[in-house]
Amino acid sequence: MTIQASAAGIGDSPTRPDGTPKVLGAFGYASDLTVPGMLHGATLRSPHPRALIKSIDVGPALAIPGVRAVLTAEDIPGTKYYGLIAQDCPVLALGEVRYHGEPVAIVAADDVAAARRAVAAIVVDYEVLTPVTDLRAALFDPDSPKVHAGGNVVRHQPVRRGRADDPDIRALADVVVTREYQVGMQDQAFLGPEAGLAVPAADGGVDLHVATQWLHADAEQIAPCLGLAPELVRMTLAGVGGAFGGREDLSMQIHAAMLALRTGLPVRMTYNRRESFFGHVHRHPAVMRYTHGARRDGTLVFVTAEILLDGGAYASTTEAVVGNAASLGVGPYEVEHLAIDAYGAYTNNPPCGAMRGFGAVQTCFAYESQMDALAAELGMHPLDIRARNAVKQGSVTPTGQVIDAPAPVAEMFAQLRAMPLPPDRAAGDLLPGGYGNTTHGEGVRRGVGYGVGIKNICYSEGFDDFSTARVTLSAADGEPAVTVHTAAAEVGQGLVTVQGQIARTELGVERVAVAQADTTVGSAGSSSASRQSYMTGGAVKAACEAVRERVFSLARERGFQVAEGSRLAGGKIVSASGEPLVDLALVLGADVVEETREYRHRPTGPLDRMTGQGSSHVQFAFAAHRAVVDVDVELGLVRVVRLDVVQDVGRIMNRQSLEGQIQGGTAQGLGLAVLEEIVVADGKVRNPSFTDYLIPTILDMPPMGMRILEYPDPAAPYGLRGAGEPPTLSSTPAIAAAVRDATGLALGRVPIRPEHIAVPAQNAARDG
Amino acid sequence: MEFLAPADWTEALEAKAAHPGAVPICGGTDVMVELNFELRRPPALLDLGRIRALKDWEVCDGHVRLGAAVTFARIISALADRLPALATAARTVGSPQIRNRATIGGNLGTASPAGDAHPVLLATGAVVEAESVRGVRTIPVGDFFTGVKRNALEPDELIRAVRIPETAGPQQFAKVGSRNAMVIAVCSFAVALDLERRTVGTGIGSAGPRPLTAPAAEDFLAGALDWDGLAVSEDAAERFGALVAAAASPIDDVRGTAAYRRRALAVMAVRTLRWMTEKEAVAV
Numbered sequence A: 001m002t003i004q005a006s007a008a009g010i011g012d013s014p015t016r017p018d019g020t021p022k023v024l025g026a027f028g029y030a031s032d033l034t035v036p037g038m039l040h041g042a043t044l045r046s047p048h049p050r051a052l053i054k055s056i057d058v059g060p061a062l063a064i065p066g067v068r069a070v071l072t073a074e075d076i077p078g079t080k081y082y083g084l085i086a087q088d089c090p091v092l093a094l095g096e097v098r099y100h101g102e103p104v105a106i107v108a109a110d111d112v113a114a115a116r117r118a119v120a121a122i123v124v125d126y127e128v129l130t131p132v133t134d135l136r137a138a139l140f141d142p143d144s145p146k147v148h149a150g151g152n153v154v155r156h157q158p159v160r161r162g163r164a165d166d167p168d169i170r171a172l173a174d175v176v177v178t179r180e181y182q183v184g185m186q187d188q189a190f191l192g193p194e195a196g197l198a199v200p201a202a203d204g205g206v207d208l209h210v211a212t213q214w215l216h217a218d219a220e221q222i223a224p225c226l227g228l229a230p231e232l233v234r235m236t237l238a239g240v241g242g243a244f245g246g247r248e249d250l251s252m253q254i255h256a257a258m259l260a261l262r263t264g265l266p267v268r269m270t271y272n273r274r275e276s277f278f279g280h281v282h283r284h285p286a287v288m289r290y291t292h293g294a295r296r297d298g299t300l301v302f303v304t305a306e307i308l309l310d311g312g313a314y315a316s317t318t319e320a321v322v323g324n325a326a327s328l329g330v331g332p333y334e335v336e337h338l339a340i341d342a343y344g345a346y347t348n349n350p351p352c353g354a355m356r357g358f359g360a361v362q363t364c365f366a367y368e369s370q371m372d373a374l375a376a377e378l379g380m381h382p383l384d385i386r387a388r389n390a391v392k393q394g395s396v397t398p399t400g401q402v403i404d405a406p407a408p409v410a411e412m413f414a415q416l417r418a419m420p421l422p423p424d425r426a427a428g429d430l431l432p433g434g435y436g437n438t439t440h441g442e443g444v445r446r447g448v449g450y451g452v453g454i455k456n457i458c459y460s461e462g463f464d465d466f467s468t469a470r471v472t473l474s475a476a477d478g479e480p481a482v483t484v485h486t487a488a489a490e491v492g493q494g495l496v497t498v499q500g501q502i503a504r505t506e507l508g509v510e511r512v513a514v515a516q517a518d519t520t521v522g523s524a525g526s527s528s529a530s531r532q533s534y535m536t537g538g539a540v541k542a543a544c545e546a547v548r549e550r551v552f553s554l555a556r557e558r559g560f561q562v563a564e565g566s567r568l569a570g571g572k573i574v575s576a577s578g579e580p581l582v583d584l585a586l587v588l589g590a591d592v593v594e595e596t597r598e599y600r601h602r603p604t605g606p607l608d609r610m611t612g613q614g615s616s617h618v619q620f621a622f623a624a625h626r627a628v629v630d631v632d633v634e635l636g637l638v639r640v641v642r643l644d645v646v647q648d649v650g651r652i653m654n655r656q657s658l659e660g661q662i663q664g665g666t667a668q669g670l671g672l673a674v675l676e677e678i679v680v681a682d683g684k685v686r687n688p689s690f691t692d693y694l695i696p697t698i699l700d701m702p703p704m705g706m707r708i709l710e711y712p713d714p715a716a717p718y719g720l721r722g723a724g725e726p727p728t729l730s731s732t733p734a735i736a737a738a739v740r741d742a743t744g745l746a747l748g749r750v751p752i753r754p755e756h757i758a759v760p761a762q763n764a765a766r767d768g
Numbered sequence B: 001m002e003f004l005a006p007a008d009w010t011e012a013l014e015a016k017a018a019h020p021g022a023v024p025i026c027g028g029t030d031v032m033v034e035l036n037f038e039l040r041r042p043p044a045l046l047d048l049g050r051i052r053a054l055k056d057w058e059v060c061d062g063h064v065r066l067g068a069a070v071t072f073a074r075i076i077s078a079l080a081d082r083l084p085a086l087a088t089a090a091r092t093v094g095s096p097q098i099r100n101r102a103t104i105g106g107n108l109g110t111a112s113p114a115g116d117a118h119p120v121l122l123a124t125g126a127v128v129e130a131e132s133v134r135g136v137r138t139i140p141v142g143d144f145f146t147g148v149k150r151n152a153l154e155p156d157e158l159i160r161a162v163r164i165p166e167t168a169g170p171q172q173f174a175k176v177g178s179r180n181a182m183v184i185a186v187c188s189f190a191v192a193l194d195l196e197r198r199t200v201g202t203g204i205g206s207a208g209p210r211p212l213t214a215p216a217a218e219d220f221l222a223g224a225l226d227w228d229g230l231a232v233s234e235d236a237a238e239r240f241g242a243l244v245a246a247a248a249s250p251i252d253d254v255r256g257t258a259a260y261r262r263r264a265l266a267v268m269a270v271r272t273l274r275w276m277t278e279k280e281a282v283a284v
């Protein structure tokens, strides 16, 4: 008899525990938290993008029945500023507001209505200033007002390799293409708005239940602002309704805690949809100017790029976003001579920071558009020019890093090409304009386009990136059971499920429980950078291995034979060949085996400040899309007909979750291509609602063909490659290329709006 | 906030007379949004949901008479043959959930320039029946929209029904939205031909402070159309499109630019005209 690998281990797609409750509407999100006697918090936000605060009168608000506290910057108990990288963001505006929607004062009241009325009753005397809103002027005009005393440049990262400026090198290029590209401000548009509950504790501390992406980073930022010792801020993950980077920065955490500590009562804060658009950072809008030179056969000779990213009023993660834009800014291509300058700016526009793709999305639109422009000039197929220049294992990146793991980009193109194209339009197919009855086929043209992207996985540039897992094995009723405990945030990506799968595989135990994430276990790092399967997966694996070793020693102590190469499977210790040796329950008895492990990926280094050289990334991941669109060229309406994708993931941990990630990432890229933009005029957000911030519906998202490759990365747990972000990069340029193919227009800006196509004078593209 | 829930139409009229500040609520798909966003805080809500009579429709004197509480879902399922353009417009409203609740009376009550029923009601020459304890008043829909989200109702009046002339010829509706579904109109256009009287009706949505008509385009087409063969020259169709575009007074906003709206209206006008005059379209 041999024991098979445990069901619902890695590679399977067990049903996720949150799936059914979410579909039934029974899942408890952070906004559903209630405790008896709790107060409701609300936030007064600035109506101006830039103004001095002359005075704040909270008197009228305090006079409203049911209002328990009204707090301003003066009431911040500790440090006044916080931030993920630079601590430049005031907990509440300090004498000055720097963006439309900046928190100015907070209120706690017996009910939501009283809290909102109190917010409306606070009197703020503003001296309105002209906001700094032009990205280029903010960075380069010496006369531009400074958003912060230190100037408007958050980071400038050059990357230099070869001699891109040398006329002799440039002369080697048979074609040179220069274009400017723009990317609008995309929002994460998660469905569960920011929410959490702060409960004051008897020891003077506070217990926070919050929907967030990284419990420990939250706590580290919260405690100093509250003037509390770190151990007095305890955090538990509440139900998260999507994140996509938008929950990396703090939102209501410190505010709710301040109100709870002041009133001595639990306080819940829940943003509504409108407030949510002001309550988190967005994707950086970008202005990019690229020049590509290539030989007649398509080989890239040189690339120069200027990449401007608008970080808005506060730093958030702009510094790291610039690092990604700079280091990944030519895409998955070998280029000998290049000069890239990436800048992140302070302006009085809404703050921007982490969003799925993190600095690699904007440049992907630009460099892929450039590859298409070159292909058109050279009369080449878009995939041929890409394949000619594609990186492979052993290639050197623009920062001098050697790609030492598989990078099957050329194979991805071949697979994409082999996938069947959708049939021609047939009667009954949904047309551009959907149910609007705007065409019966008139003006409709089909287009096909391609895109491929490169994304770094895990944290880069020397960051000490680690995750912690505690795994406990015991026997109850003669049956072994495992508990996995980490602080890793399940944000909907399926992390809880994959942790259980790893434990089942490593420990051969069916019964695995994943404990609620909280700060009683060490940090797991952020649920971002496509890193949790890699990092927390790695930590769970390591802790399981330690538990297994302990079990083997325990067995030997108790007189059981445990041969070299033994494993755990089916609740037993089994030999290398799968022969059952002894039941785990028998070995364990009443003992509990518990091990905690920290897992670190291999170290990375910084980018040189002048040349951008350095091995700054842990792992590279790739996805490629082919988009087929129908465009009504007279009305400028687009219907995406089909999106096919090839992605390499190293190892499939959970196919269903993975496919969900690829579909979701692709949809988010579709949104950026043709729909999603926070419209900002003079620093003010014009569309903070789902009425006018349009995300794709089921009728906008086409069927997808999917090929998933598994070329293992020897440095990663199970050989896996982070998978959540890459599809977000490449679907946008693929769709833009398809629309260009259908219309013949240059289309240098996403999202592409109907007027860009239908009213040529309003075409935002500019040729160089 | 008071909640008034009259059991029948008479009670509703009395309640509205006694509480002129009460806001009627039917499907609630506009009212609840306004309450949630705290755009208004009315002293009372007047719930029309219990009044059976408002949910019926009937055919009388060459009109289809729709009770104010007839939903867009009902218009699609029951009236697509009698009111084809209105049914086309109804299909573009929101999502299935919204169409199950949203009513024609509520659309008129809100009187948004983007209300999708309005261009069709204008093009077909519909009449609004407004009623109060003082009596019934009929308001041609062209006089009903008085400004941005303003209508001609008196404070004590409720919409009882809307009367739409039975189809007297081909009619069309088209709506541009930047998403394939669940989208507020960037602009919309409706056109209806009356083959007996040989008149043309038009309606323009989301391209002015209120729903508009294009009288010059209507007159032009009435003259340019070959009514017997139901045909129109290319040039005349283009001219019709240009006149429709000229009748609009659009602005630049987050949903689109003024220039785009004019262009799209011209395109929709030409296309819908073709659909009405092409032989196979007439048969529909």
Ligand SMILES: Cc1cc2nc3c(=O)[nH]c(=O)nc-3n(C[C@H](O)[C@H](O)[C@H](O)COP(=O)(O)OP(=O)(O)OC[C@H]3O[C@@H](n4cnc5c(N)ncnc54)[C@H](O)[C@@H]3O)c2cc1C
Binding pocket: B023, B024, B025, B026, B027, B028, B029, B030, B031, B032, B033, B048, B068, B092, B093, B094, B095, B098, B101, B102, B103, B104, B105, B106, B107, B108, B109, B110, B114, B115, B116, B117, B157, B158, B159, B160, B182, B183, B184, B185
């Ligand atoms: C997600 C969403 C999507 C939407 N999409 C669209 C769309 O695509 N196209 C579109 O046109 N609209 C859309 N709407 C708006 C709304 O659904 C429509 O305007 C709908 O017709 C309103 O009908 P209702 O019965 O829900 O109105 P209610 O909200 O009940 O009332 C609307 C207004 O009419 C008044 N009112 C209602 N009945 C009467 C009456 N009998 N007499 C006098 N006044 C009355 C009310 O006082 C209120 O001012 C959308 C709304 C939502 C929430």
